[in-house]
Amino acid sequence: MANALDRIKSAIAGNKVMIFMKGNRNFPQCGFSAATVQIFEQLGAPYETMDVLSDPEVRDQVKAYSNWPTIPQVYIDGKFVGGCDIVRELYETGELQTMVKGATGQAATN
């Protein structure tokens, strides 16, 4: 199995919208992870998740990779976008919709 850093990099490179979270989209294990997934569900754009609870090495190394101390972490088009509160703020200003559309070429539904 690739080491944690390679798994992080390929997940980010391989998915236009990548969310490192606690749990998964159907069973989020933390309120902030749940709220973040909820935003992308509302946008209706495709996204991939990785459960850091089942991969402690990734859980630590993704924080160093982005210089961001908490989970969830959202990456769009290979770029770190933020955690729950920044994603929520971007959603409220409409910037997130623009970023997602730019990355996936798919208009956000709302």
Added chain:
Amino acid sequence: MDPTELQQMIERGLPGAHVEVQDTTGGGDHFEALVVSDKFEGKGLVERHQVVYATLGDAMRARVHALQLKTLTPAQYQNRR
């Protein structure tokens, strides 16, 4: 950790900043903070939050589970009032 300790850490790391911190669950590890500083000028949200996290050093890893941040420049803070 109590909110005042967290507030003082941010103030020490960002001299001159206006800082308000609340414990959101009463458990001493989930916080909400408003930070107003001219150091945020020209910085995006991620950078602004990283500036605040940098003032907390290891405390952010060990003792603070969640820190929801509102990071404003003095001008933004004035407009909000």
